[in-house]
Amino acid sequence: MALAIELQEVQKSFPLESGTFVAVQEATFAVGEKEFVTLVGPSGCGKSTVLRMVAGLVEPTRGEVRVLGEPPAYCRSKRLFGFVAQDxxxxxxxxxxxxxxxxxxxxxxxxxxxxxxxxxxxxxxxxxxxxxxxxxxxxxxxxxxxxxxxxxxxxPSILLLDEPFGALDEITRQKMNLELLRIWSQTEAAALLVTHSIAEAAFLSDRVIVMSNRPGRIKASIEIELPRPRTVDMLRTKEFFDYTNLITDALFRGEEGAVQ
Amino acid sequence: MTPSLLTKLKNGLSLSLIILLVLVWELTIQFLGLKNPPVPAPSQVLVALFEARLVFLTNLFPTLAEAAGGFFLGNLIAVATAMLFVRHRAIEETFYPLAVVLHSIPLMAIIPLLIIWFGPGYASKVALTTLVSFFPGLVNTVKGLKSVNPQALELMEVWGARGWTVFWKVRLPSALPYIFAGLKIAAPASVLGAVVAEWIGSRQGIGFLMLWEMFNYNPPRLWGAMVISAGVTMLSFWLLSLVERLAIPWHESVQQTGGAPKE
Amino acid sequence: MRKMSSRTWRNLPGWSKVMLSFAILIVLWQLATSLLQIPPYLLPSPAIISRTLVDQRAILLKQLQPTLLEAACGFLLGNTAAALLAMWFVKSATAERALLPLAIALRSIPIVAITPVITLVLGRGYATTIFIVGLVTFFPTLVNTTKGLRSVSKDAEELLSVLAATEGQAFRLLKIPSALPYIFSAMRVTGPGSVLGALVSEWVATDRGLGFLILDSQSRWQISLVWAAIIVATLLAVTAFGLVGLAERRLLSWHESMNGEG
Structure with missing residues (x-):
């Protein structure tokens, strides 16, 4: 299968007065054609930075980003991106x-x-x-x-979604998620979503990539094998519940000390 | 009570107060029966305005030309400079502090210098009104061009938009409310600038007329000239508000006319 | 190399940028006048102007005093009258409804331009110039103070009435502090504005002060003295602006405008 998005050991650091701040460390993952992938993680873990590197808005410090086998700037000039932000x-x-x-x-x-x-x-x-x-x-x-x-x-061939419903209330948000899936299924686009809602990630995605905080790095990649089209009823199934637990475990793995 | 009704009531109260004041003023002067007092009765001013209408008109046109000329020239240069500043940060960082320094000069005070440089005719007046319009225009346009939502710029970048497309479709429209705020400061200021500049070594214009009537002690005509210069100022302000309403109907400053504007 | 120098420039604090570009301007000005041999009546060199500033300091200081007096008295009177009227507006909604729209309309009138009319009524002298400066100050302060006194949050007002605060306490503890940012934003305009008002009204209404000096030395073709007087007037306006800023920083350290752009 051809790859829509491909990141090879991508690193992004910003110079600070006291040394450098590593926002994203060695991110390697790919999004397949017509695949829906979600980056989930706590605020400030660099997931938005990853999204912006895919769009070519931010240049990686190291590593390589390819979109449909080309550099992001080329894809931008060909108008291959769709972008929805929180605002x-x-x-x-x-x-x-x-x-x-x-x-x-x-x-x-x-x-x-x-x-x-x-x-x-x-x-x-x-x-x-x-x-x-x-x-x-x-x-x-x-x-x-x-x-x-x-x-x-x-x-667009690539749909980039940066917490598109983050500013909405919970009920509207749930409705919008269903709508988003319906609309997306009628397109040929691959989707990369950034969110910090575990349920949203599990419900929407084919695959969830879990990121950790400071420095932002990929902790796990979880396939969600729920059938499509997804329905509200699935939110109450045991499978869905198991997936959210899997994501939660991945998110908090190695941070027990902090959780207590 | 609906806001519009409240506004009407407010305006009504204010208007009836103005009428009352003018009446009291008229009656007081009539009652005192002074011969040609420094404060003439409103009716005397009206009579003078009518009788000397040709004098007023011939002196109004130079003032209007000076104010309008400098207003357009100053704002044109200001918008162009602001565009240059926003496109090239290095230019902004070099010249903006200088503009701040120059702006702190009380501009009217340099009228005598402008007369030395440009002579006592139109050129020196237009130079002053240009300067007077330039600074508010520059400050507001720079602020406006920078007020653009950074996420909108990001979106334009994702769509592969070029510099000028971004400017015409995003930057300039979001700057318009600020540009209009600058214009609304510049318009009364250029009328004031033209009138005051005419005080010095000028042979025509409303400002000249005011001094002339002052030295010749003709209070009704002097007050008439004052009414005209105030009227021109208010008219320019009102015209600009009208254009603003037509140009940026989407902006909130245009939406609520009755309420107090936000700081 | 260019990148480095532009970064150094960017990292300089605001005031030093102003100072530096000002210094560059002076140097260029001096060079231009001596290299291009511009006649001093068109553009005196900074050297000539500074010599004039020193040589003529007696006359400059003497003429500074009336202007300072007019600007300061007018500023104080205008602000006091405006503050009193604004307090009345807050107590009486009818008064506000009747007079505030009038004040807003009058605010846009070019006040300084009516100097000849005031001269006619009050005669030549301090009364007229102080009155003009007072008017220049009055309208912006009135409009802003009223706005400010009205800007008190409903919650804070409820809190005070729960505490059974008297009207005086409500003014002192709540309304005046809430209005201060608005008052200062008016003063930032009227402070330098009152200097300008004094200068320009002197042209018509008196034969003393810096404004008079500017005009008088122009008519006697003493161009470097014109420049010197304009510089002293500018310094006065800048000082007024600075004093307002200083007072604001002292009194309003809690306000967000102080923590933002500075």
Whole structure:
């Protein structure tokens, strides 16, 4: 199988006044084509930095990042990335459709066909009828739906999700996760998600990569073999519960002393 | 009570107070029956405004030209400089402190120098109004261009956007509210600058007219000139607010007109 | 190499950047005037100006005094009047509703421009200049103080009323401290503004002060004295700004604006 994302012994350190701060240490992992992989770990473990290195927003200090066999900058120029962050970052002076069409404009692909596609995406994320609304008229969840539609409008091969629902309340978040899976299953994209919610990681992913804190390093990689499509009922199964326990164990392994 | 009703009531109260004050003023002056007092009755000012309308008009145009010319020139240079600053940090770090130093000079005080350099005509006035408009324009535009959400810039980078695309689609729109804040400071300041500059060695303009009427002791005309300069200032401010409302209808400063603006 | 020097520059504290670029400006200015042989009436060199500052210090100091007096008195009077009126506004909502919109409208009028009118009414002399400076100070302070006194959080007000605090205590303990950041932000404008107001109103209303000196020496073609007077006036404005900043830092060390941009 061809690899969507590939990291080889990637290290990222930042110079500080007192020596260097190692944010990510020797991260090696891969994401397969159309695979959904989640990076889970405590706040500040460098998982967002990993995501940004995949997008080429941050240069690794050592090691190599390949996306679809190419350097990230090349993939960016080919508009292969879709990106959703915790903040939906909708431009307040554009209406919702205008915001979703922004990547099309940047890529110079704005025409009748693509605009119709953007409208289709808006109805796919459940925002039909809100094309002309301004961002401030939308709730947090609706804004994030728009951000997802925007991320998909260039038909990306790689979907990067940086705690996309971190700012939402628990109930909305659960709903959005189901929606995300439904939408993602209709695309051909591989997904890399960053979260600190164990349940979210287990529920969404084909594989969960567990990261530790200071320095950020990969502790475990856990295959989630729950069938797709995932349903709410699965949240109550023993298998799901076992997976969350597996992830929890991996997260806290070697830190018993701190937990007591 | 709805906010709009409250606003109406507030405005109504203020307006009726103004009318009352003007009435009391009128009656007091009439009652005292002084001959040509330094504080004329409002009616006398109105009469003077009407009778000398040609004098006022011929003197209004130079002032308007000086204020508007410097306003546009100063803000144009300010926006261009701010763009340069934001694109090249080295330039900003070299020249921004200098701009701060220059800004602390009380600009009106250098009018005599500007007259030496540019002569007593339009050029020296426009130079002053340009300077007066430049600094608020620069400070606010730089602030605005930097106020852009860093995550929006990150997104643009992920989509492979180039510098100018980022500027037109993200940076400039997010700077607009700040640019308008600067314009709203610059507009009254350039009118003031033009009027004050006309005090020195000038033969025309509202400022010149004010001094002329002061030395010739013609209170109704002097007050009339003051009313005109205040009116022009308010009109420029109001026009800018209108343009702002049309240009950035999405911004919260435009949303709530009645409420107190946030600090 | 270039990267290094730009980094060193970046790491310098703000004030030293200002000082350094100022020093560079002076050096360039001096070089330009002597190399390009610019006539001193167009642009006197820094050397000439500094000599004038020293030689003419008696006259500069003498003319500084009236300006200082006008600026200081006007500033104090304007601020006091504005503070009293703002306190009345807080007590009487009707007064605020009737007068505050008026004040906001008048604030945008170019106050200094009405100097001839005030001169006509109050005559030439200190009364007019002080009145103008007072007006320049009055409107921004009034608007900001009212805003500030109103900025008190509901929770804090409830807390004080639970403690059965008197009205005076509420003012002293809560309202005035909450209003101080707003008052200072007005003073940062009106402090230098009152110096400018004094200078410009002197052109019309008196024959003393730095403003008068600037105009008078221009008409007598003593250009280096014009420059010297402008420099003294600028220093006065900068000092006013600095004093406000100093007072603010002393009184408002708790406020977030002090911990942020500095």
């Amino acid at each position: 939906p970052v909708l431009l307040p002076w554009r209406n919702i459709l205008g915001n979703v069409c922004l990547p099309l404009e940047v890529a110079g692909r704005l025409d009748k066909i693509t605009v119709n596609k953007a409208k289709g995406l808006l109805s796919l994320v459940g925002l039909e009828g809100f094309e002309g609304a301004r961002p401030r008229q939308l709730s947090g969840g609706m804004k994030q739906r728009a951000a997802i539609a925007r991320a998909l409008v260039l038909e």
